[in-house]
Amino acid sequence: MKHTITFQPDNITVTVDQGENLLAAAANAGVYVHAFCGGDGVCGKCKVIVEEGEVRADKATLKKEEWDQGYRLACQATVMSDLVVRIPEITTAGGRALKRKPKTTRTISARSLDTLIGKWDVDPPVAKLYLELDPPTMDDNISDMQRVMRGIRQALPDTPEPSYDHPELIKELPFVLRESDWKVTVLLLHGKREGEPDRIIDIEPGNTTDRLYGLAVDIGTTTCSGVLIDLNTGKIIAEASGYNAQISYGEDVISRIIYAARPGGLRALQEKVVSTINTIIDDICRKMIISPADISYIMAAGNTIMSHLLLGLDPKYIREAPYVPAVSIFPLTKAAGLGIQAHPSVRLFLYPCIASYVGGDIVSGVHACQMAKSDKVSLFIDIGTNGEIVVGNSEWMVCAACSAGPAFEGGGIQYGMRASAGAIENFHIHHETYDPMIVTIGRIKPAGICGSGLISIVSELLEAGVIDQQGKFNKGLDHPRIREGRDGWEYVLAWGQDSLIGEDIVITEVDIDNLLRAKGAMYAGYQTLLESVGLTFDDLDRVILAGNFGAYIDLERAICIGLLPDVDRDKFFYLGNASMLGCQISLTDVKRFRERVHVRQLMTNMELSENTEFMTHYMAALFLPHTDMSLFPTVRDKLPERSV
């Protein structure tokens, strides 16, 4: 149920879901409210007056007098109806009432790409076929396997004869047939490509056609996720995820490659990711009360290093120039052969990679969003430590990886952290008082800064003139929150008494430098790829954000710092976990699955690490938003004049 909130005195209207937190609603609407404690209710600053409508809130947090006047703590109030909410004017230390200044920045999210992903059929790459066979007689004593093949031929007269090669299958066949009174269910794996014959991977007694499941797996460097799909209905029926247990051997792909070079290291890494997948299978099967042996296909995607490690391939040469993977199109593998708990003949499909740092997760995502089926030019972006970029349409695609560094995941930032409870995810600054409005994940006291928070903070500081376009602090501002700290100049986001960790949480010039390098690498990547095909940002029809990051990113702010190009906001879409999505679609619809071959063939990798154009663009992008302000017209218009 949606409700409309009108924030006064600026008359800013926003629509939110019932149950939304009022502070978060204000922050997203770009309405500044004093809020120092992240939403924990302890600082008591975020008092607002609910003039019309109903919120759910706790009386105990306010004096009775204030309560009766309609005051509420925004961070403790839950939206229950349409509201008119008044933000009190704030008073400076000097007793002068300061008008709130209407903000230009409100959260604009990219739209979900759901409608563009297209429909898919429930026609999975595995199928079950129930056969009632005639028992053999003296006049009809062909072999058991031939009898099954004849049954299949009669049931599917227009299909080429399937193959079979699983030794256990034919060993057990005579007994399965006789114990089931010649009534069996054949599990057929469709060919990876059109026209290839099916392969018989199992023959089960009786009619088991109602049980047909597939598992989609996203193998992330940090997190692995699994989704169980009922392949008879196409519906997701269970999900599970967990940290990739390889994390104990290193946080990022490079440390994993280094570990793999140690004696036994490769094997240990392979076992860890397999055990992670097995835990996911366990969780899912326990929830659904099915057996792992009921899973008939596993479709997975991961980056090139994760894919190599899962298959036990040495990633050694991925790290050394010229960065060559052992294999980029992985053979269809028996999952049980890798140690995955699965029926012995069930196959694991792993999305092909393009290059050492453009992996199967990207191919899966590009496949999912059907870039390769549209004549519109899309820019596909996966922001992360290793940023991946794809530009193209149905006729051509170029892709590249750029090493952005870990800033977006909180790495290299003094108070950086992953996007978990306590992370500052939204931030506003009052343009006169320079006081912050902080919203944390989980509405608890702040513990640090996550990627989306970092983008918010830097763009707000820039717009407020606290930092200049080089990311340097305006040392002329006399404010206790702007100070010279141990590592140079910094802004205090939260004082120790308002923070979860009991110490001041700050953002430093060093942090901002790291963000500049990260966003600069991404932007330079877009430019280099576009130039390589003779295009500019104006030629883009769509900008597609992959990864969960896309759902939380504030477009205006991301554009403001120069992380995303300054194009029409309506061109932005987000895909969510694109890698998983591709696996799910492929698992459900074999026709879509087969299109991946074309997608992969279309994608041409460009190596940016020693590319001189890229380096030039990168240097020019180490500015907020960019040294060439003509690339960011909307940002130019709103930045304080002095810093242009």
Added chain:
Amino acid sequence: MKHTITFQPDNITVTVDQGENLLAAAANAGVYVHAFCGGDGVCGKCKVIVEEGEVRADKATLKKEEWDQGYRLACQATVMSDLVVRIPEITTAGGRALKRKPKTTRTISARSLDTLIGKWDVDPPVAKLYLELDPPTMDDNISDMQRVMRGIRQALPDTPEPSYDHPELIKELPFVLRESDWKVTVLLLHGKREGEPDRIIDIEPGNTTDRLYGLAVDIGTTTCSGVLIDLNTGKIIAEASGYNAQISYGEDVISRIIYAARPGGLRALQEKVVSTINTIIDDICRKMIISPADISYIMAAGNTIMSHLLLGLDPKYIREAPYVPAVSIFPLTKAAGLGIQAHPSVRLFLYPCIASYVGGDIVSGVHACQMAKSDKVSLFIDIGTNGEIVVGNSEWMVCAACSAGPAFEGGGIQYGMRASAGAIENFHIHHETYDPMIVTIGRIKPAGICGSGLISIVSELLEAGVIDQQGKFNKGLDHPRIREGRDGWEYVLAWGQDSLIGEDIVITEVDIDNLLRAKGAMYAGYQTLLESVGLTFDDLDRVILAGNFGAYIDLERAICIGLLPDVDRDKFFYLGNASMLGCQISLTDVKRFRERVHVRQLMTNMELSENTEFMTHYMAALFLPHTDMSLFPTVRDKLPERSV
């Protein structure tokens, strides 16, 4: 070098190879010579006079006077030039000189089918391709496997992209490529069927194209043989064979099936045949100083039970009506997976079977002789304990097995033995004295009777009137060799003093009954199959004898007893080890190999065991040669009148 021998006084001329034994030459020419000791030189009966030409012989075996007159012991004489040899007239006990009686039976062997097998190319189903790849650079850093694939595509532009699925191959690839300085040899396995893409089964450092070997294996119930072929030249370069080690668990297929049902029995049988093959590989590799890993393909054929046991498939239902094998088209299997010492990705192809008792050995033989490519109607016969019969041409083929019993292999015959040293292989009887002329394998004292000897003996006894057409002895003949023994009437082939075993070697009525049943089953099989397609023996263009037996069989005598049909002798051909031959051809020429699919599809099995027509024909065939003498016109003409 060929020499002509003229035997006097009957002026019978024969052409033999230099070095041939004179007694054997006489026996094959149908010239009766006294010879009781099989060729051992001890009985001293086989004196002949060499009137012209030269033999090599030992003076010590004769008195000087006889030697000077030109007498020689035929069994000790080796033909060295053209000869005129006089057979002395023999003297009966009564002092009356008996003229030798010219014989009508001389050995007529089927012609070798060599010319009809056709030619085949050296274009084996595996190929090696040497590639010198460009090392990767930053501008060209596709994955190692893609680099190999690109190399293949450039070398073979018109071939579909090969597949790869061997985990070790891709695991080792990065190291193989770099250690060999990007110069490698790719081992490609061509698709089993036309149009299927190749499969990469190995990538070796450097140029190894000069080493490409294939192994053809014939898996017999008794004997296994292997032939190593240099697939670059198509030449056989080594051979080895040995008893199938399963023999310790039973002589025939039925006893193997029974043993397989015991706990651990199947596994033990599988291990035995694998160890037999491994011994053959060892022998061959040691001879040729190659490694088993240099063998790039193994192509094998065996009967249905042998094929099941090799793959570890339970043959249980093969023995129980309605006699159903588990599988008849065997999947291409990794040889190493079965325990065979081979490169881990080398495949073992096993010829498909038709039915429980018409196995891959027969399909291989039928494939080898190209019956399926001719419009001529052929009758293909493999005589043995389990006799297999195929009739057909390029448009249709029917086949059947008939359980002939072990008589042809010496089984069920009191003094029966396998065709090894000491076995009587040729036999003539003097039509007046009823004395024998015995030739043994190895020219040593007789130890027993092998299959071809048995046929000789029975046909000679029949023609001489010693037995009648029911196989019963003519009790009116007063001769010490014709007597009533422990098991009924018998003929003494060798007295104890002339035999290797020190006791009289005899043939009994029971032996002859067993032979009647064996040959009756075969003949009834031909008739039933021909009738099933509306043909008679007159419609046959060729009779093809498979198995080594065919090379030793005396056509006239085999026809005389009714084992082979009484058709034009020029229609008979022998294939030798047809099963092995098919494997060799398939291993050498992939085009011929692919034709096997058509051959197998053409062959329709007929079950004779409960077939009433077969039973009727069988009963009628329990006669020498047959109750219907119109089927055997040439035999009718030469049998003694009294017995017709």
